Amino acid sequence: MASKVSVVGNPKSRFWLFHLDHGFDLTHPSSPDQAPSGRRIKLPTTTMPVTVAPEKKALVIIDMQNIFLSPTMFGKVRGEGHEAEDTLLRTGIPAARNAGIQIVHVTWGISEKELHVLPPIIFRIFRFSETENDEPGGMKEVESDLGVGVDYGDVKLPSGSTVSAGRLLMRDQWNTALHNPLQQEFDKSQTTALPDVRFHKSRLSGFWGGTTPCIEYLKEKGITTLLFAGVNTDQCVLASLQDACNVGFDTILLRDGCGTISPEYATKMVELNCRKSWVFMSSCYGLENGVKSMETL
Structure with a gap:
């Protein structure tokens, strides 16, 4: 039966x-x-498989920018974010391109107008850091000279040349440019039938406030399912995924396409909740396999 x-x-x-x-x-x-x-992709998740239509799906990559990935800023060392970037470049992005899935970058890029109306929490996030105090296990916050809108100064690139990093998190600055490997991939896509697109954000979430240019674009294209990747898993990726889910999109976290500098328990919390509360969790490799076995009815 x-x-x-x-x-x-x-x-x-x-x-x-x-x-x-x-x-x-x-x-x-x-x-x-x-x-x-039509075309149908069956995507494995941590619970039940999901079937999606590639023309109604987008791969949304959050905040993979120089400020968060370049070793020239804040003494960055290789970490989860770089591993996630490698996985996206090797597996996730090629699979999306092969299936005709729209790739969307949503990244920090604050305008001058937005800078003047930002809530204090955004300034606190990027100007203060935690350090231990004299109390056992206690922490306190220390203020930095840097922060949103402040000029970071020059940085030395691996090639030996120097470049102005620009004002932190502001639009059209080197620090807010896509990290070079992804920028190269983005540039190559611009001559294809389905070029990548990019939208700026001024909050942790790129889907806050009910509507944004990104939300309007996705709805105009008839996109209903969003695959989320990027950095940091428990911060801007989660905030964007939650808001997108609340707006009405079907949301799927690609766990191997995400990374964070937070402790492991933060990632576990995100993955636990993405198994049901925030819809589904899959992987770039799951996407690749799903595309390989895509069927057309």
């Missing part, structure tokens, strides 16, 4: 389909009774 197909959501508006043998169908047909059609 065939397993029953259940409707998850409102069949007259937004809904998924669930089949015990096949998992969740996130292709968003016009009605629950509509026969499956």
Whole structure:
């Protein structure tokens, strides 16, 4: 006997389909009774597989910029963010391109107008750091001369040349440019049929406030499912994923496409909640395998 197909959501508006043998169908047909059609990718997750339509899906990469990944800033050493970048370049991005999935970079890029209305918390995040105090296990905050909008000065590149890093987190500065390997990939895409796009943000989340140019772009293109990657997993990636989910997008975290400088427990918290509360969790390798076995009905 065939397993029953259940409707998850409102069949007259937004809904998924669930089949015990096949998992969740996130292709968003016009009605629950509509026969499956078009290109379909089955993506493994940490619970049940999900089926998505590549033309309704985007790979959203958060904050993979020089300020967070370049070794020339803040004494950066190789870490999770660089490993995530490598995985995206090796697996996630090629898989997305092969399937015709839109790639979207959402990154810090504060305008002068936005700088004057930023809430204090944004300044605190980037101007203060924690250090131990005299109390056992206690911490205190120390203020830095640097912060949002402050000129970082010149930095020396691996080539030996120097460049002005510019004002921290401000738009059109070297420190807010995409990290070079991703910038090269972005530039190459501009001559293709589906060029990468980039949107600026001025908060931890790139999907806050109900609507943004990014949200408007995605909705205009009919994109309903977002695959999230980037840095930091527990900060800007999670904030963006949560807000996108609340706006109404189907959200999937690509765990091997994310990295953070936070303790391991922070990542575990994100991954635990992305298994259900914030929809699904998969991987770049899962995406690659799903694209390889993509079917057309």
